[in-house]
Every structure is written in C-alpha cells, then in structure tokens.
Amino acid sequence: MKIAIAQINPTIGDLSGNAQKILKVAQKASRYGARLLLTPELSLCGYPPRDLLLNPSFLQAMNIALEQLARDLPPELAVLVGTVEENLKAHTDGGKTLFNSIALLEKGRVQQVFHKRLLPTYDVFDEHRYFEPGLGANYFTLDGVHIGVTICEDLWNDEEFWGKRSYITNPIADLAILGVDFIVNLSASPYSVGKQKFREAMLKYSAVRFRQPIIYTNQVGGNDDLIFDGRSFALNRQGEIVCRASGFEQDLVFVEFEQVQQDLQLGFIAPEYESEDEEIWHALVLGLRDYVRKCGFSKVVLGLSGGVDSSLVAAIATSALGQENVLGVLMPSPYSSEHSISDALALAENIGIKTHTIPIGELMQGYDKTLAELFAGTEFGLAEENLQSRIRGNLLMAISNKFGHLLLSTGNKSEMAVGYCTLYGDMNGGLAVIADVPKTRVYSICRWLNRNGEMIPQNVITKAPSAELKPGQVDQDSLPAYDILDDILQRLIHHHQSATQIVAVGHDPATVDRVIKMVARAEFKRRQAPPGLKITDRAFGTGWRMPIASQWAAIKNTYDQVFSLRQ
Incomplete structure (x- = not known):
C-alpha cells in the first residue's frame, strides 16, 4: 500500500482555499499511485482556529466544505482530513459541544470519523476550551490493512519514555493491543528549537516498544505567533526513520507499507539542518x-x-x-x-x-x-x-x-x-x-x-x-x-x-x-x-x-x- 503524506500550509478560516489545497495534493498523490493520503490535524480549517470554533456559521460552513471535498476527491484514493465534528451527546450528557476529529473520505462521502483523545492545555494549547476528548481507540480497515489513527497529542503520553503519565490513557498502547498493522498521526505541532529531534526520539521509543510502524504528518506554515515546521516522518518497526519531508515548506512524500513484511519500506529522507542557527x-x-x-x-x-x-x-x-x-x-x-x-x-x-x-x-x-x-x-x-x-x-x-x-x-x-x-x-x-x-x-x-x-x-x-x-x-x-x-x-x-x-x-x-x-x-x-x-x-x-x-x-x-x- 502506497501512502502519501501531504504536508500542507493551511490558512486559518479559508475553508474553500484549504479544501482546494487538499484536493490538488490528492490528485497528485493519486497520479503517483497512492492508496491513502494523510493530511494534518484540522487541515480543513487550519490550526489553531481558536474562538472561530464558537461561531455556528463557521462550523456549518466547515461541514459543507468537507462534504463537497469528499465528492471532489479521486474515488480510488482514501483521504484522512482534519476537521471538527459536533458532540451530539453534549446537550444531554454534558461536556463540550465539539470534537477535534479526523474524517476518512472515500468514494465520494465521509466513511468514518475519529476523535482526538488527549487534549493539551499547556503552553499555547487550550483545547479543553472547545473540545470533548474521544473515548475509544481509533482505527479503520483499508484493503485488508488495519490502520490506527491518532491526532497530535495522542502520541505524547508514553509513560515509559516520559517517566510519568500526563493523561490516564495511552492511545498508542491501546492500538497496539488491538493489533493494528501501523499507526498514523495527524498533527499540528508548533515549532521550537530542537523539537524535531525530540519528536523523532519519542516516536522511535514508541515504535520499538510496541513494534508498530508510525507515520507522523505535521502541518507547515506560520499562523500568527506560531510557526509549524512540517518535517513529517515515518518509522518502521525497528524505530528507524524511513521517510522525512522537508522542513518549513509544503511537501508531498510517499512511503510504502509492505503487507508481507508488515512494515514500512525506505523512502525519501530529507536531510537534517546542520545547526540550530540555520x-x-x-x-x-x-x-x-x-x-x-x-x-x-x-x-x-x-x-x-x-x-x-x-x-x-x-x-x-x-x-x-x-x-x-x-x-x-x-x-x-x-x-x-x-x-x-x-x-x-x-x-x-x-x-x-x-x-x-x-x-x-x-x-x-x-x-x-x-x-x-x-x-x-x-x-x-x-x-x-x-x-x-x-x-x-x-x-x-x-x-x-x-x-x-x-x-x-x-x-x-x-x-x-x-x-x-x-x-x-x-x-x-x-x-x-x-x-x-x-x-x-x-x-x-x-x-x-x-x-x-x-x-x-x-x-x-x-x-x-x-x-x-x-x-x-x-x-x-x-x-x-x-x-x-x-x-x-x-x-x-x-x-x-x-x-x-x-x-x-x-x-x-x-x-x-x-x-x-x-x-x-x-x-x-x-x-x-x-x-x-x-x-x-x-x-x-x-x-x-x-x-x-x-x-x-x-x-x-x-x-x-x-x-x-x-x-
């Protein structure tokens, strides 16, 4: 299975423009023979949308844009798109009215929706202000391959790597127990000096610990004070980097999942920067x-x-x-x-x-x-x-x-x-x-x-x-x-x-x-x-x-x- 990683630069609130970016990169991925396309967290609206999420008309427009995008995408390609979904139980059971979600689009419609489970509230993050955490492990099956889905923070709670737990659950461990073939992560992770080395070390630890290939897709671009560096990457079961996208620019890279070996194959690896100054x-x-x-x-x-x-x-x-x-x-x-x-x-x-x-x-x-x-x-x-x-x-x-x-x-x-x-x-x-x-x-x-x-x-x-x-x-x-x-x-x-x-x-x-x-x-x-x-x-x-x-x-x-x- 050929998987495309779309490292795109969305503009917050530009729903039609962001949808067109996803569509354009999907068409290119399809021409190159990809079966699955990954896009970043909240790729349809851009991250972080902040209090735009309190505007009902914004949410309604996002739903319309998502449904239209599903109809426009190449029918042979499955696409994971970052979006927002309403929490229908909020009015009866309490909780926030929205989920930070990933929609699986295929054959002209929304096939499944997955919810982010771990919601950060430290540093620049304030996701509990808007979102209800998802409760169950997220996965889907495509051409007989079982694919686990995580969203950004869901990766950042390996108690063995950190020496502690910041959240009750570890979504990676839950997916490993379910026996998925590989895990994808759709992120909007802001840049800070040296963070990429830390990301790669953290996910290497998880990949080796759980014997799980992991594909990490990150947003790129500047949104207000935040800079997103991209540098999406993939690791095989041994924790080795098999693919890395470019830093600080839009990119489309491919990685192959070999079903016999049950592992990711070596692809393009962008070089690391020579110094922090660069x-x-x-x-x-x-x-x-x-x-x-x-x-x-x-x-x-x-x-x-x-x-x-x-x-x-x-x-x-x-x-x-x-x-x-x-x-x-x-x-x-x-x-x-x-x-x-x-x-x-x-x-x-x-x-x-x-x-x-x-x-x-x-x-x-x-x-x-x-x-x-x-x-x-x-x-x-x-x-x-x-x-x-x-x-x-x-x-x-x-x-x-x-x-x-x-x-x-x-x-x-x-x-x-x-x-x-x-x-x-x-x-x-x-x-x-x-x-x-x-x-x-x-x-x-x-x-x-x-x-x-x-x-x-x-x-x-x-x-x-x-x-x-x-x-x-x-x-x-x-x-x-x-x-x-x-x-x-x-x-x-x-x-x-x-x-x-x-x-x-x-x-x-x-x-x-x-x-x-x-x-x-x-x-x-x-x-x-x-x-x-x-x-x-x-x-x-x-x-x-x-x-x-x-x-x-x-x-x-x-x-x-x-x-x-x-x-």
Whole structure:
C-alpha cells in the first residue's frame, strides 16, 4: 500500500482555499499511485482556529466544505482530513459541544470519523476550551490493512519514555493491543528549537516498544505567533526513520507499507539542518512570510539603526519577501554615531533594499520646547531619552499608514524580558520578528549568515550594542553583559529556577535579584507588544500568562531564603 503524506500550509478560516489545497495534493498523490493520503490535524480549517470554533456559521460552513471535498476527491484514493465534528451527546450528557476529529473520505462521502483523545492545555494549547476528548481507540480497515489513527497529542503520553503519565490513557498502547498493522498521526505541532529531534526520539521509543510502524504528518506554515515546521516522518518497526519531508515548506512524500513484511519500506529522507542557527533562520523566514501574506500585506517597513537586531530583521524580511518589498528607514538623532548610519547603509546595500533617511533632531527640539515649562527644574533622563524612540515610532507608523506597509518591530527577547524597550516607540509594529530570540542568539545567527561572505556588516557584529539615546551610551550601562543576562533569563524563564538556584551556579546575587525584578516590572509592556514569532518552548506570547499586578518578585527572595534554610 502506497501512502502519501501531504504536508500542507493551511490558512486559518479559508475553508474553500484549504479544501482546494487538499484536493490538488490528492490528485497528485493519486497520479503517483497512492492508496491513502494523510493530511494534518484540522487541515480543513487550519490550526489553531481558536474562538472561530464558537461561531455556528463557521462550523456549518466547515461541514459543507468537507462534504463537497469528499465528492471532489479521486474515488480510488482514501483521504484522512482534519476537521471538527459536533458532540451530539453534549446537550444531554454534558461536556463540550465539539470534537477535534479526523474524517476518512472515500468514494465520494465521509466513511468514518475519529476523535482526538488527549487534549493539551499547556503552553499555547487550550483545547479543553472547545473540545470533548474521544473515548475509544481509533482505527479503520483499508484493503485488508488495519490502520490506527491518532491526532497530535495522542502520541505524547508514553509513560515509559516520559517517566510519568500526563493523561490516564495511552492511545498508542491501546492500538497496539488491538493489533493494528501501523499507526498514523495527524498533527499540528508548533515549532521550537530542537523539537524535531525530540519528536523523532519519542516516536522511535514508541515504535520499538510496541513494534508498530508510525507515520507522523505535521502541518507547515506560520499562523500568527506560531510557526509549524512540517518535517513529517515515518518509522518502521525497528524505530528507524524511513521517510522525512522537508522542513518549513509544503511537501508531498510517499512511503510504502509492505503487507508481507508488515512494515514500512525506505523512502525519501530529507536531510537534517546542520545547526540550530540555520533551523531558526528558516523558521523566522517562514513565520514572517506567512504572517505578511495571510494578513493581506505585501511590503514591510522597519527602522534601521545600524544595530544587530534591525540588521537581522531586515535580512529575514528580505529573504522572506524579496528585496523590492522591504523599506529601511534611518532616523538619526544628534546622538547617533557616524558608524550607525554607515553600518545601516552598508547592510542595506548588502541585502539590496531601499532606504530613506529622516533626521529627527528638529523634532526633538520641538518636543523639548513644548515640554520646557512642564519639565523646568528637572534633569535630563529617561523621559527625554524615550521621546527619541517615540518620535521614531510615530514616523514609522505614519509610513506604514500612508503606504500600507506592515511595520516590523526589531526588539529581541532579552530586551523584551527586562523591559529594555519603549512603549509606543521601538515596540511599535504589527509583528515582532525576533521577540523570542535572545540577544546572544541574534549574534550567533548573524555570524552564521556571514559564513560564506558578508551579509551583516562586520562592524555591526563587533561593536558594543547601544540605543544611542544619550552621548556615549551602551546597553551595558543599564544591563548585565548579554551572555550573563541571557543565561539568567534562560534559567528563570525556561527552567523556572529560583534566585537561590541561579546564584548557586555562579551568578552575582545582586544581579540575579535585579534581573528578576526587571522581568516582573516589564510585564505591562509585554502585554502591549505586537505578536512575536515563537521559536522556543517559553515565548512571550499566547503561552505566557503572567499577571501584571503582582508582588511575587518583591517577596520571592524571602521565600527562597526560607526554602534554602529548610534544605
């Protein structure tokens, strides 16, 4: 049996467009002799549809689109399509009104429907808000072959691999007991750095443990802050990779199930990425391209400061959209150094984008004059420094409004974490491209980009980072060195370590205390930030749910001290 894996990029809510994508790839799969076609989780509506699922007309339209797709598909091909089905027992027995489902389409109609059993509620997931969990093991028979069906999270509960159970049931174990010939999984699994290696290791463990071939089909594309990397793959009974689709692009790959050997045969295996920097680069390019395209834009604008952050964002935008669709705006102030301007222009020349220069000195003088009476008797400080950023933010928003360009914010994760950014200034924008990329990683990616020749000017990488809001200013006047800051933030945000634990690895106690307080105080800024592309498992986005009005950071050290004494 020849099985086709359709790694498609759906647009959320575009039911007819997504159905056409499935139909087109089904027709191609049929021409290549496939008998079964797999598509990702919720492939008909796109994942995650979120509160669109609360709209009855949306659900009705999805049912109509599914039935029409069934009639349009090649009759000789069986197709698994991700959709939503109504829970008819909800009104009498209670529970949610919907199931996250997979429909088996064949011979012009819906033959069977399977329901997702494990519903995640961690990180960006909130599936219990909408769905009722399925209760029974899902499988069907095609040409005498028994095929187990799982949906995304259904794979993520092997108690032996994890050392614990997050859910009562293990759908893989249930299917193995039933004696299916192989298991398919239809996923919409968001990208994070290193996740693919973890997926493959986890499914290898399950394949070997249960002696089950497994075919994993993943969505690809960017939807708001989430990036889906694709990289669908298949494993034989021995846990060996026999097929892998490309990363960060649509793909159609085939794998053969040999019924005599009862196993999957070797097919195309896309190579792995050579480094995390390369992987992140492709993720950010895809995320930006899809956000711009799916939101109806074609061109972007950003401020070019001559710094490493704006340089990287400009390079990402150019790769994603083409140099003709990126405008860089230089806005020097009296405090801007000559190298800031020359570095920005050198970057623009290297990547081939247009620039426009708008000096802001006279605008700064106008603000100073307007505020002179109110600010009389006070010293130059943060308010005056931030006015420069807000002037620039207003100019960029004006350009965005006038020409219909999407404004890109260029702040990195380190800055977002500690609030080293200005509301209504450099935080302005429709998308924060590197908001989940720490400063040290920004430098690492830029060095990777320059591996075969200069794209990012070398001076941008080697000079001390500075906001240049006052004479001689550098970031380290206000922040710890970025290698120290990023390590503290990694331990605090990703690993949930206490101040005591972070100090124990060698960090200065006063620095740790200051960073923890800065992170807490900046929450109100992050709540007002544009969506940022997620590349880690702990991003400041839909999965980050911290209170703004909280005293925990102020009293946390007291608890840490008490806890350490008890140890």
